[in-house]
Structures are given as structure tokens and as C-alpha cells.
Amino acid sequence: MLLGYSFSDWGSILAMQGFAGLSLFSVLLLMALGLAIIFGQMGVINMAHGEFMTIGAYTIYVTSKLTEQYFPAFMPYYFVVAILAAFIIAFAVGYAVEFLLIRRLYKRPLDTLLATWGLSLIMQQVFRSIFGGREVSPTLPQWLMGSWSPTATIDIPINGLFVMALTIVVTTAVLLSLYKSRWGLKVRATTQNRSMAGAVGINTKKIDRITFAVGCGVAGIAGAAFTTIASTGPTSGSQYIVDTFLVVVFGGAASLLGTIASAFSIAQAQAILTFFMTNAMGKVATLLTIIVILMLRPEGLFTSKIRK
């Protein structure tokens, strides 16, 4: 008996909070993957990354409303199409943003930070003008509702399982395309040595643009995952941006494996701590721990051995 809970209670608490942590982990990881590509690979600080997530979330919302209105029979399947749409729209906006704004600022990382912050303000206001200030939720398909109870005291929501599966698929896809595909090779070559990559015939500007857009697209998918666990408002994304940056920095900026590990530990710590403390104190404790660890080990958990 600890703190008035029996041991089986403890098992259930850990399992359920652990699972709540996994849902948070999924969203954080999907956000952080996109950011790790943009920040870790390209060195651009995208403060508007949260808003790309919001774009994805609103895409899901709009698709669900359209499907409900015009093709009710399609309702059980729309979510998969909507995820694709979320990726494509976020990708397209990211592509445009890179072309109009980011490419002028590659040599000034701190300035990209300010400019993209401005971009995030504008995007938030656009969301507010289109969708209103109130939070909205898509109508989720029936099979995403409900929960799975392996024992009497453990209750695991289905949508959490779905988001987990989605995260695993997307993460695998990103890792594969970065480390096994021709495009990934070009991206890594451009990051390691821009002028050499250009000299061997890689169109580095085009690579930059597509890399940035892919990062944004992944954030769009994070938005899709987000809609299953919370409702979407104009500032939903910006609430995650600091956490996401900490995930990327904590994991070691250039290492995708580090990003996965740090997203996992941060989300788990936060979910389990918030059960025992108030929400706010759990978050403070998590963030403080990260900062202290970062002060001891500024390069993050995993460092990549790239010669600069």
C-alpha cells in the first residue's frame, strides 16, 4: 500500500496514465518529427510549426463536416482520406511559406524565429476569422469511439490506439524516406555540406523547399492525431510549440532517434506527474527537469557524429 492505493490500483494507474502519456507522446512526436526535419536538418526555427498542426486539425474538421453533409455513407472511412488531405494542405502551405519567406532568411536563424512568430500570429488570426474563436471538434467515425478494457480497472480508449498506430506508420515512413530513399540521401547531403552537394548536381534550393514542406506536412498529420484527443481552436497549435522545441532540443537536434526517445520520456513524465500533482505543477516539474538536464548536457540526449 502506497499513498492509499493498493498494488493492483497502482498497476492500473500506471497503465492508464502510461497510455494517456502515449497519446500525448504521439502528438508530440508527430509535431517534433516535422520540427526535427526543419530545425535539425535545415537549421530553420519555425515558430509557426504549431499553426501547421492547426491547419491539419481544421482540415479534418472541414472534411468531417463536408462528409457528414454530402456523403453520409462515407462517414466510417473519411478519416483516412482526411489525414491525407491534412498532409497535402499543410505541405502546400509550407511550400508557399518557404518560397515567400524562409528562403530569404537561411543565413539568419534568429531572424527566422521572429519572422515565423509573426507568421504564426497572422495564421492564428486567419483561423479565427474563418472558423471563429470557439473550439471545434470533427465528428469522429463510430469505430474510433469507445474503449477497450482488458481488465476491470483498465480502460484504454480506441482513438488512442489509432493515434499510436498512425504515429508508428508516419515515423517509420519518415525514417525510411530520410535514410533509405534517394530524396533522403539528397537532404542529408545538403545538410552536411551545402556547397559540395550543389557541386555534385543536387538542386539544394529545391531540396530545401521540399524538406520544409514535408516537415510542415507531418505537422498537418499531427493535427489529425490531435483532433482525436482534444478540440481545435485558433491557438491550439501554439500551446504545443515550446514543448515541441524542447523535445527536439532535448533529443539532440540532428538525431531523429533522439527525438523519438525524448518525446517518449517527456510525454510519459508529464502524464504520470500530472496524476500525482496538479496539472500545472506536473508540467512545471517536467519542463524544469528538461532544462536542468539540458544545462548538464547541452547537446541533448543523442548526438550525431557529423563533422561540421
Next chain:
Amino acid sequence: MYTLYERWLGGRQGAIGLLILALLIFAVMPATLDVFRLNLVGKYLTYAFVAVSLVMLWGHAGVLSLGQGVFFGLGGYCMAMFLKLEASDLISTARQTTPGIPDFMDWNQITSLPAFWQPFHSLTFTIIAIFVVPAVFAYVIGAAMFKRRVGGVYFAIITQAIAAILTILIVGQQGYTGGTNGITNLKTLLGWNINTNSAKYLLYYVNGALLVGVIMICRYIVTSKFGRLLLAMRDKEDRVRFSGYDVSNFKIFVFCFAAIISAIGGAMFTLQVGFMSPSFVGIVPSIEMVILAAVGGRMSLIGAVYGALLVNYGKTVFSESFPQLWLFLMGGLFIGVVLFFPNGLAGLYQTYAKPYVDPMLDKMSGKRSASSRIQVGEKERAVK
């Protein structure tokens, strides 16, 4: 005399700039604005402290802190705690369950004054705390970061996280800090009512004088050898390190100095506006303070003041009448300043106005008329 003119005032150009600013703050504004508007200007000028601190930190030392709101808040909260204790005397809080403690503590079922509030009964302690608390806090952060050569983007993100933490902490610990509402209902400073019109005038002048004083101290630092080293460090950190200087100590010093300046601004904010709340501490206000410095020109101490006045005036006007437009404008400002005016207002002056102003000044002071560019060249040769 030479030191005063060249170092503290910044030579002819600096002295004239400072004189115009002082005239604007001390004569033009009070003469043309009513008390309410003047008080608003006073509020904007407290943000100018933070903007000036960012010019030192970001413009001159190349260290971008996205957590200056933390220090603004620390200064403001120290001042607010003192004023709150004075406002919570036994008579005015007689109806509370526990008389003599601040009202929000009573609402949160706290029955005795927490230990860290106790020393704020003393004004001397409070004034010392306004300087020491932010400086110590900045030293701890700075020493941990800069000694391990964490800089640039990483430093910016971590300071931002610290701003987030402090906000969550203040909001979460309602009983000790006043929560989201902050510390409100501040009335007197040593028995002197700070809400009267005469007090507002006086506080405005004190605030303006402190600001001009801070700018002069910054000028002195910038024109010293240390100031040169800061610039060198910003542009080629490794070279300065290899020349045998301890770069991290410079950075720690500037960070602490900037923290103190911001805290003075925060304390003056509390006095003039009459409350302090976490909405001036978090991520959003901290990054907005950076844009004040960016609009003024990240290298210009005086520009920062104009940046603070202009942006905050715009914010007041637009967020009152067109709240939707304001976020677009603010966002556009961030992007526009970075893309098109990286040197801000000061840069505009340098390119467009200076070539006309300088010959005029030369004529007035009776020197031979020469284009400013040649003069700068001569000056540099003389320095060498």
C-alpha cells in the same frame, strides 16, 4: 568633461539624440497629453527599459533572450509584493478570516504570510530585491548556459521555456502569487497614494529620468573597451576566445545587466499601472518585447525607446478599435522588420535622414561642411 560628452552621451550625434528624447519625454508629452494618456506613455516607457536591455543583449552581444518578460515580471512582482503588503494592513483587511495578509491569500485559505513574503515589509529590502533577485536568477541561468557554450538558438528556446515555466508557476500557485489576476489593488507607497494625478505625474518623471539614466549607462558600456569586445564576440566568438578572453563571463555580465534593466522597468510598471500579473511574464509578452527592440533598431539604444512607444501606441489604438486587424499588423511587423528593415527605425534614419542632417549640424557648429561619410572615415583613422 570629455568622458561625459563622448562616453556617457555618445558624442555630438548621441548627445543631440538624447536631448531630443529627453525633450520629448519631459516637455512635449506632459505639455500635450492629459494625465490618463501620460500615464499610458509612462507604461510604454517601462517597456522601453526592456527594449533597451535587448539592444544591449541582442544587438550588441548577439545573445537573443526570449525570456526578458521573466525579469520584467520579477522586478514588477517584487514591487507589487511590497505595495500589496502595505495595502493589506490590519484595518483594511479586518473582514478577512486572517486579517493582515493579502486578500488573495485569504481567498485561498492561507492563514499566515508565507516566509518569502515577510522581508517585503521593508522598502529598502524591496528596492535591493528589485536589483538582486533578477540578477541572481539571470546569473544562475547565464552561468549554466554560457559556461557550457550554449548559445544562439538554443539559448533563445531555453529562455522561452523558462518564461513558460514561470507563468505556469505563478498561475498555478494562486495562494502565494495571486494567480492569473496577479497582484492588484495597490494603493500607497509609504503612505503616499500612488493613484492620484500628482503621484502619476511624479512617477512619470521618475520613470523618464531612470530611463535616460539607464541609456547613458548603456552608452558608457557600449563605448568602452568592453563594448568593443561585445561586438567582436557577437561577430566572431571563437576569435575573441582564442585571443584569451573568457567569452562566457562577458555574456553572463550582459545577461545580468539586461535583467536588472528589465526589472527596473517592471518595478516602474507596477508603480504606474497599479498592478502586476503573469500576462507580462510569459512567452507572448517576452517575444513582443523583442519586436520593440527590432522596430527601433537592434543596435540603437534611443531607437529602442521610439520602437517601444510606437509599437505600444499602435497596439493600444488598434486593439481598441480593430482587434482583428491588430494581430495581422503585429504579425506583419515581425515579418516586415526582419525582411525589409533589419536595422529598424534607426536604420531608416541612418540611410535617409542622416545625410541631410549631418551637413546642417556641421554648418551650425561652424565646422567646414563635409559629407558625413568622410567624417566617419577620419574619425576611424584618428582612433587607430
